[in-house]
Amino acid sequence: MSVLVFAEISDGKFKKAAYEAVSYGRQVADLIGSKVVALAIGQGADPGELGNYGAHTVKSISVGEAFTADAYAAAVNAIANEVSATIVIISNTYTGKSLAPRVAQLMGASLATNVVSLPDTNNGFTVKRGVFSGKAFAYVNLSRNSKVLAITPNSFETKAFGETATIESSSISIGSSSIHIHAVNKVTGKIPLTEAEVVISGGRGLKGPENWHLIEDLATALGAATACSKPVSDMDWRPHSEHVGQTGITIKPNLYIAVGISGAIQHLAGVSSSKVIVAINKDPEAPFFKAADYGIVGDAFEIMPQLIAAAKN
Amino acid sequence: MKILACISVVPDTTTKITFTDNNTHFNTAGVQYILNPYDELAVTRGLEIAEANGGTLTIVHVGKADAEPVIRKALSMGANEAIRIDAEAMDAQHVAEEISKIAGGYDLILTGRESIDYNGGAVCGLLGAILGLPSVNVVTRIDYADGKFSFDRDIDGGRETVTVAGACVASAQKELCEPRIPNMRGIMAARTKPLQVLPSQTAAGYSQYATFELPAAKSGVKLIDPSEAGKLIDILRNEAKVI
Ligand SMILES: Cc1cc2nc3c(=O)[nH]c(=O)nc-3n(C[C@H](O)[C@H](O)[C@H](O)COP(=O)(O)OP(=O)(O)OC[C@H]3O[C@@H](n4cnc5c(N)ncnc54)[C@H](O)[C@@H]3O)c2cc1C
Ligand SMILES: Nc1ncnc2c1ncn2[C@@H]1O[C@H](COP(=O)(O)O)[C@@H](O)[C@H]1O
Numbered sequence: 163m164s165v166l167v168f169a170e171i172s173d174g175k176f177k178k179a180a181y182e183a184v185s186y187g188r189q190v191a192d193l194i195g196s197k198v199v200a201l202a203i204g205q206g207a208d209p210g211e212l213g214n215y216g217a218h219t220v221k222s223i224s225v226g227e228a229f230t231a232d233a234y235a236a237a238v239n240a241i242a243n244e245v246s247a248t249i250v251i252i253s254n255t256y257t258g259k260s261l262a263p264r265v266a267q268l269m270g271a272s273l274a275t276n277v278v279s280l281p282d283t284n285n286g287f288t289v290k291r292g293v294f295s296g297k298a299f300a301y302v303n304l305s306r307n308s309k310v311l312a313i314t315p316n317s318f319e320t321k322a323f324g325e326t327a328t329i330e331s332s333s334i335s336i337g338s339s340s341i342h343i344h345a346v347n348k349v350t351g352k353i354p355l356t357e358a359e360v361v362i363s364g365g366r367g368l369k370g371p372e373n374w375h376l377i378e379d380l381a382t383a384l385g386a387a388t389a390c391s392k393p394v395s396d397m398d399w400r401p402h403s404e405h406v407g408q409t410g411i412t413i414k415p416n417l418y419i420a421v422g423i424s425g426a427i428q429h430l431a432g433v434s435s436s437k438v439i440v441a442i443n444k445d446p447e448a449p450f451f452k453a454a455d456y457g458i459v460g461d462a463f464e465i466m467p468q469l470i471a472a473a474k475n
Numbered sequence: 476m477k478i479l480a481c482i483s484v485v486p487d488t489t490t491k492i493t494f495t496d497n498n499t500h501f502n503t504a505g506v507q508y509i510l511n512p513y514d515e516l517a518v519t520r521g522l523e524i525a526e527a528n529g530g531t532l533t534i535v536h537v538g539k540a541d542a543e544p545v546i547r548k549a550l551s552m553g554a555n556e557a558i559r560i561d562a563e564a565m566d567a568q569h570v571a572e573e574i575s576k577i578a579g580g581y582d583l584i585l586t587g588r589e590s591i592d593y594n595g596g597a598v599c600g601l602l603g604a605i606l607g608l609p610s611v612n613v614v615t616r617i618d619y620a621d622g623k624f625s626f627d628r629d630i631d632g633g634r635e636t637v638t639v640a641g642a643c644v645a646s647a648q649k650e651l652c653e654p655r656i657p658n659m660r661g662i663m664a665a666r667t668k669p670l671q672v673l674p675s676q677t678a679a680g681y682s683q684y685a686t687f688e689l690p691a692a693k694s695g696v697k698l699i700d701p702s703e704a705g706k707l708i709d710i711l712r713n714e715a716k717v718i
Contacts, residue, residue: 267571294594
């Protein structure tokens with residue numbers, strides 16, 4: 163019996179979410195008295211790194227094949243069989259969201275996505291997961307023998323166990339997929355929104371796309387990702403991939419700074435799980451102030467340059 | 476071409492979420508139900524592709540009779556027919572198993588990226604795995620030509636273009652299309668379109684929702700003087716310790 167963790171590699175490196183998933187997997191394994199096997203598919207990343215985050219063994223498949231849901235799920239299922247895994251941990255990234263349901267189905271496992279807690283195994287196997295797009299949480303019991311958990315990035319700290327893992331190259335390979343990849347367009351050097359620890363977000367209060375340097379300069383100074391409200395992406399001031407909220411991306415950074423965003427219920431749904439929220443708005447009655455930890459009532463065009471200067475300091 | 480669009484019925488986005496019976500049930504009192512916004516996109520793009528290729532679009536929903544007004548809405552957008560599988564949806568795995576029983580013979584099966592109530596984001600992949608079809612998640616473009624579906628899809632930090640020859644399952648993401656608003660003719664026509672009710676064919680549930688919880692309330696906002704805005708950075712560094 164073991165806990166299998168899919169440790170996601172992107173651009174030749176493990177994602178931070180992969181370290182989180184391995185640390186999480188180790189804590190689950192300790193809880194149920196089992197061992198962690200991490201699975202590293204792809205080139206570049208050093209499988210040995212995962213020992214530090216708690217993996218006992220790392221299975222490595224160093225293929226060139228890019229991710230496709232069907233082929234990767236078949237491989238993960240085959241490895242799960244090989245190492246007798248009853249629990250599979252996957253990060254709830256776009257890749258993880260494509261993978262986890264297929265793996266669960268192949269394994270005949272119970273599935274929980276958006277998981278934000280360690281399992282409670284006192285009475286069954288219960289995890290806490292985000293529901294209603296960030297407006298609530300649910301405790302759900304997973305009743306099948308096997309379980310697949312897709313854990314929300316930024317919900318668990320990475321833990322350094324300072325151990326050395328056994329590295330094995332796997333005899334299982336990635337089979338062919340019915341999905342043919344034609345082009346991949348990645349914005350390099352940018353922090354993916356769902357994994358960012360700090361997010362600076364702008365709303366209609368910024369008046370137009372020409373003012374976005376205010377958001378971007380603060381983001382650069384703080385090493386943050388940028389986001390926006392729905393109308394801003396609807397008007398094409400910003401790309402749709404930056405739209406956060408109930409019908410956009412749900413995020414959970416350590417710090418969310420909302421500039422010129424009113425704080426409508428649909429917007430708050432996607433960001434309210436952020437650890438610390440700052441609202442900057444010229445209207446003291448803006449609903450965002452009720453959801454914020456810190457606030458500045460004032461004109462963004464006067465406040466942002468001060469923040470940028472202080473952040474560069 | 477035969478297209479199937481799976482729809483979920485969810486609380487309106489303005490709903491204030493609360494729970495009853497010691498936080499064991501979602502409080503449905505006064506809640507308005509709508510077609511899940513992502514499913515609206517799936518239905519719209521499915522219709523456009525069906526219309527362009529002389530095909531049909533079928534709606535499927537797993538749920539009880541109270542969902543029928545929303546199913547009729549999907550019909551009024553232009554869908555040809557609807558199937559309601561008469562079962563209380565337990566979880567995404569239960570929904571996918573029920574749908575899989577009627578999903579044979581379709582060229583394209585569409586779902587939403589996720590339902591905005593339970594946010595599983597799972598039905599697309601589950602259906603693909605049950606039916607042995609490829610699944611393409613979070614698609615922002617679907618085109619069909621020469622027997623192939625072509626998709627753009629969101630990936631972490633970017634976007635990719637993929638094609639699939641033959642039947643597949645895909646989940647709709649924002650940007651796929653503008654949702655179609657039913658017109659009067661569509662609304663009239665929907666009243667008499669076939670809505671078939673089929674019995675449940677699976678044993679329910681891989682998981683059980685035990686209790687719910689609301690996020691901890693914020694203790695109150697701490698305001699910083701706008702003339703000393705730079706202090707915020709200092710507070711975030713040294714007091715909140717988040718940068
Ligand atoms: C079905 C549905 C789904 C939705 N989903 C989402 C979603 O996922 N995400 C989302 O964001 N929205 C969503 N919305 C829209 C949401 O209801 C709001 O309309 C939207 O969030 C408002 O965006 P905003 O705050 O940028 O703009 P506004 O509401 O126009 O607010 C602008 C704010 O900027 C402030 N301001 C103006 N000038 C300045 C200045 N110089 N300095 C400082 N502050 C200034 C104003 O006081 C105001 O509070 C959804 C709506 C519906 C109906
Ligand atoms: N009860 C249901 N009946 C039919 N389709 C559903 C149902 N629930 C979810 N779906 C479909 O599956 C998608 C993803 O749902 P979920 O996995 O619950 O986030 C939705 O956008 C719908 O397309």
